[in-house]
Amino acid sequence: QQNARIIVVSHGQANDPFWSVVKNGVAAAGQDMKVQVDYRAPETFDMVAMSQLIDAAVNQKPAGLIVSIPDASALGPSIQKAVAAGIPVISMNSGSDVSKKLGALLHVGQDELDAGKAAGAKLKEMGGKVGLCVNHEVGNVSLDLRCKGFAEGFGGKVTVLPVSNDPADIRAKVKAALASDGSVDTIMALGASLAGEPTVAAVKDAGKTGSVKVASFDLSANFLKAVSAGEAAFAIDQQQYLQGYLPVVFLALNAKYGLIPGGDVPSGPNLITKDKAAQVVELSAKGIR
Amino acid sequence: MTDVSHPTAPAAPVPPGPAAKPARDERLREVSLLTRIMRRPELGALAGLVLVTLFFLSTADASMFTLAGLMNILAPAAQLGILAIAAALLMIGGEFDLSIGSMVAFAGLIFGAFLTLTGWPLLVAIAATFAVAAFLGGLNGQIVIRTKLPSFIVTLAFLFILRGLSLVGLKWATGGSTQMRGIGERAGEGIVREIFSGNALEGLFAWLAAHDVIARFPNGTPTVTGVPVSIVWFVLFAAAATWVLLRTRAGNWIFAAGGDANAARNSGVPVDRVKTGLFMLTACAAALVAVLTVLDAGSTDSRRGFQKEFEAIIAAVIGGCLLTGGYGSAIGAFFGAIIFGMVSIGLTYTRFDSDWFQVFLGAMLLLAVLFNNFIRRKVTGER
């Protein structure tokens, strides 16, 4: 008998460190539950392309569909079409507010905005006054939301620093920003391996380790090491492995036994500070956290 | 001259015959129809398309080649294709426009702003969007022509500028967000809306579904409710562009301007006007894609059209356009866009791990062009 097939369509590319963990969760759940899983994402943050990928998934009539919903207007019609076609849909990562309305069974994950707020509040508590948000993909709505949430939770003055995907560029720009505005005391990076690590290096270059607090979204082994060494304050973990793993499990169980949980599952946020960092490093190096 | 005998020994000159329709020239070999067809740049990309189709027929889920699956492939191909055809015309005319991707975002923003902020009716908003796009395209063209700088660098500057303005404008228009929603509701219904969004031929498809020609979902709605209008626009644009290139004066001027701008100018072709017109056309094509996608999605964001300039050039090159200008075709870009769309959507119908996606995309593109090249050489006997 053929295994049930579950398709995941997200807005994050397979080579994005954050999403690669989600994908690992998906794959692991597929193996554990003995279902076929397929992970699909557009090549860039492109809502039009993503809606087309959902359409393509619907055509293949899977046993379940898992989507992230960064733009409800653009993706709504495709998701509704999936629901109309009788495919059980679970949303994950983004779109907790619209998930029910579009007909998804439940939502696994946590809003970027809330995560940002939590991080901002924590940094404010640590005494931050002037903040910098290092954004490596301005215009990517989920990253913009992280920055926005950070600014809201932080309360103080926050400047967005747009950077490219290149570590050398990020390092130089953070250094430049620190040199030109001496009052900056808090830096939030939106991705640990891409932006967080060069930011730590830049702060070190500028001789401000300790006086400037660095925090980052997501995890990477090197960044966690910096946290445990006291060079960075903390990392925000959405436990995105769960965002990949749980929906697959739910849908597999749904396909087998018709089971489904009764409510949304919040997967984070979870602040990894100095005391916890060391334990997480190895898991992060394997792409689980 | 055709009836003159060709002596192999010295002979008195023979008076030339009448300029009659030449019968058979001994200096030409017979060529098959196939050879003559394959020699046209218009049809070169066809071989690549066939190869790609065969590949997916043998590896992909059967649902890919259902009616719904095909529409699903054509929808993104159509949006890319509209840009690719315009980019192809511009490339044939000897220039590049790297700003079309950003123009999609920018035109989407101003279209959204016209609808939601100024509250103009749909038709006026669309017309104004096209006007702004044409103006910006013309500006690009004028800068290129007056400064004689490569269009690559000028339009690259506009790539950044327009992308940046889209971000600033969106934040300004929405009060801080990079996403503008609710455009669909403001557009209202009516004939103009139907031309730019939704499906064409809905009646026909409903009828077909009712008679079970088209598959239906469990709840009874047909899997395909019509042909998305973007596909209609795509096909019409390809047909019009092909006709213009091959049959009209403007087409001749485009080839000439791209083939050798100096020679063309010396022969009396108004090269500067042609190029400016082409820049305006590409910008308008980007605006069309913006209007189609914004009405379709009901929202716009500052990443719309990201890297589409690149994909459009790829599609045009797959379709046989030369980067150096003066050679290529609109119908080639048409097939190029379909190949590109089919490869990128098609892989989701196969069982390959998505980590391998880019490897496959690259390999398929290379194979498609190699095959197409191989077939053409085989058939025409070129070396």
Add this chain to the structure above:
Amino acid sequence: MTDVSHPTAPAAPVPPGPAAKPARDERLREVSLLTRIMRRPELGALAGLVLVTLFFLSTADASMFTLAGLMNILAPAAQLGILAIAAALLMIGGEFDLSIGSMVAFAGLIFGAFLTLTGWPLLVAIAATFAVAAFLGGLNGQIVIRTKLPSFIVTLAFLFILRGLSLVGLKWATGGSTQMRGIGERAGEGIVREIFSGNALEGLFAWLAAHDVIARFPNGTPTVTGVPVSIVWFVLFAAAATWVLLRTRAGNWIFAAGGDANAARNSGVPVDRVKTGLFMLTACAAALVAVLTVLDAGSTDSRRGFQKEFEAIIAAVIGGCLLTGGYGSAIGAFFGAIIFGMVSIGLTYTRFDSDWFQVFLGAMLLLAVLFNNFIRRKVTGER
């Protein structure tokens, strides 16, 4: 012939004079040294650099033009510049390589793998990385030459393939992560390491700091501890490439191959060998950047070098290379990379709202090239 009188009325032919070193040709106007300098493609980009510098001098924070600030601008410019110079040579030779960005990621992966998985010593790992890169570059070149397909499309396929392979390879090597770390520790210390990472001239800078020539941090360490080796590589590579282009046989062949491959071939230039060599060189430049960045950061990830091919071409074009080949310079690409680096880093030293970043980037690029063009025409009197 130079001493022949030029009568304005019929006169008997005058025998030609000896082929002496010509004194003064009445068919040439005097030109100033400045004109002669500005006419060189090598120095065109200088005007743009001056403009950009002036702009930042008047708008940016003073810390931008401290020693630390300049090193900070040059470090990313150096990495881009190494790619840009190689891309410029290839463009002069008439081809593109869109795969260099992906090659940075791929070379980083295999370099990391050689070090951490096979445990080779640093020197061997670096040599092997260069060998693999050269092989892949040569493969690109051979495909382009044999199939006569545009290099744009062939290397585009490799852009996707190598990027995809980097992801797959990283996940395989790390057991699921997109980042490979611990490379720095495995590299060990030693002379080879010092050539490819860290700072040069550390002793000199420490001495300077001790004598208060260089600013120090509150804790006493100098703000600049040396010149990053990537900058040294950048300068040396620019010098070597310029010398090769202008003074050697290979340089002449590169210009010829790009100017008109057919004419060059007909004159006996081994065009295919030249082009293959250039493809290998660009791939090796990408590998060099990979080694430098991997040793610097101690880790590599699948997004390294993303879109660097694009930026390298931008820098080369700012520096005066023609996209059509046969014209340009390495030193121009050198300045182009510095302009690009200065504009993109410099804006963070100013007080402009960061939402406007891309608008400024685009506008500054356009202004720099326009200004450079304007100055050249003014000085040389060209129209």
Add this chain to the structure above:
Amino acid sequence: MSDTAPLIDIRNLVKHFGSVIALSGVSLTVNRGEVMCLLGDNGAGKSTLIKTLAGVHKPTSGEFLVEGRHVSFSSPRDALDAGIATVYQDLAMIPLMSVTRNFFMGREPVKGVWPFRYIDFDRCNAVTREEMHRIGIDVRDPNQAVGTLSGGERQCVAIARAVYFGAKVLILDEPTSALGVAQTSMVLKYIHQVRSKGLGVIFITHNVRHAYAVGDRFTVLNRGKTLGTYTKSEIAIDELQNLMAGGKELQVLSADLGGMV
């Protein structure tokens, strides 16, 4: 416009390219029904001069009158509209385009109503084939790319095109350089015909015999300056030949050359 004014009258024309002085004060007139031969050594400035007349270059200084009126062409199209048709030395052809498309480039005959006007390619092909045949070239296929034609065939396309579209003035820059014997004689005959229709012709050649055969007046350029203008009656063929060489010694090789190269 006065009917007695020369068709073309240029006075003291100067043209610099950056530091290069290509023309340093050239004067010239062309009248109706006259063939003016422009002669001179390689690099004398002949092509530069006629490119200035054809609107390709803007003169650095000097006056340019067409039918007695001052003109300043901003593009070759202006010159074409003013009735000056030119065969350039580099032919101004697009190698990748077909013979027919090159023939009609810039002056395509269209059919149908706007915006559905299209080029009447059947007629164009027929005209091209016939005009090429008239000049002595038997085109295999008018859709062949010009880049694959032989040098002489290509030159014939340029000449046939200029002659076909008629004009007030026909400028021919070394039109016979790559032509065969038959084609050359045909072009000389064309020049004859065009002159008798009352057009003015500027004919550039290095072949003194061709010049003497069809020319009415001869202007000799040397190193960017006019060496003088002579009517046919004023000058003998070998005198002209000496002038053309611009003061260079001739290598007389063989009696067969008869002093004339």
Add this chain to the structure above:
Amino acid sequence: MSDTAPLIDIRNLVKHFGSVIALSGVSLTVNRGEVMCLLGDNGAGKSTLIKTLAGVHKPTSGEFLVEGRHVSFSSPRDALDAGIATVYQDLAMIPLMSVTRNFFMGREPVKGVWPFRYIDFDRCNAVTREEMHRIGIDVRDPNQAVGTLSGGERQCVAIARAVYFGAKVLILDEPTSALGVAQTSMVLKYIHQVRSKGLGVIFITHNVRHAYAVGDRFTVLNRGKTLGTYTKSEIAIDELQNLMAGGKELQVLSADLGGMV
């Protein structure tokens, strides 16, 4: 290699371009110290033939022997190495490069030790200036781009280059087409000199007087076929002229043309 074998011997050479038959069986020999004139109408296939000899095109069929040995060139470099130097009708120059760089392209003299070998540009410039002067062109500046030279000046660069680098066989495809009187006579003198050094020369021209002045034997092509080969003693100049026209009627215009164009 036998010393009596002709330098070049081609037998029944056929060349097709797709559907176009450019050569349909041509045979030809060139001996040491002989000038072989290749004559024929426009489009007869002369350039195609010599491009096949020069390694640019691969023949579709037919034999090609150099000094009695079968050869098959895979690139023009092979032909150059075999001692065949060619002046192409399209000159094979790179417009954006300087005169000197074009002159020495592919055969640059280098100085210094590897890997620091560099081109000796001072010497190159001096040689270029001198060789151009010899042919009758006074180059303003050897660093000027070839694209800004006049048509004749450019042709002289190509000829001077081929002659300078010597060879066993010199192929000249319409070398004098754009040349002035003085330059033409110089090129004819060169051909003379080269022949007396024992090299073989293939000289293509449409000027029967030039051909007759320097040629030893004449091969006439027509529509891709050999019309015949004649030694100078076998054929008179006007007979040759008639053959060259390839059976086309000549427009005799004026007595000045004297029947010979």
